[in-house]
Amino acid sequence: MSETLNEAAELLRERLDGNSVNGSVKFDVEGLGALRIDDDVVSVDEGGEADCTISADEETFRGLVSGETSPTSAFMTGKLRVDGDMSKAMALASVLS
Numbered sequence: 001m002s003e004t005l006n007e008a009a010e011l012l013r014e015r016l017d018g019n020s021v022n023g024s025v026k027f028d029v030e031g032l033g034a035l036r037i038d039d040d041v042v043s044v045d046e047g048g049e050a051d052c053t054i055s056a057d058e059e060t061f062r063g064l065v066s067g068e069t070s071p072t073s074a075f076m077t078g079k080l081r082v083d084g085d086m087s088k089a090m091a092l093a094s095v096l097s
Contacts, residue, residue: 004058005033005044008065012042015067021091026050029061037092052088056080064096071096 008027012035020040027035027045034045056064060079063069071093074080082089 004062005029005035008061009035009042009044011065012037015065016040016042016095019095021088021095023051023085023088023091024049025088025092026053027061028053028055030055030057032058032061050084052082052084052086052092054080054082054089054092067096 016037018040021037022039024039025037027037029035036043036045036048036050056074056079060069060074064071064074064080069079071080071089075082075089
């Protein structure tokens with residue numbers, strides 16, 4: 001299990017702070033693995049389907065979690081891909097922005 005994913009999970013917990021994505025979102029990070037958010041619970045992903053999967057490289061992922069990278073900008077420039085329910089990605093983007 002990646003230390004980066006554990007650190008990111010903790011940061012996401014803080015950023016969510018009681019907010020919910022009302023479903024499941026999976027971050028698939030190239031070379032590291034995946035994180036999963038189920039409503040307002042963040043965990044290192046053990047597999048399985050999610051309502052929405054967001055794929056990005058490690059640099060983009062770190063920027064998203066830290067708040068340094070705009071989710072909308074990353075999507076529009078092709079730095080992240082969204083598969084599944086776009087409304088779940090948008091709910092998460094509003095929390096991360």
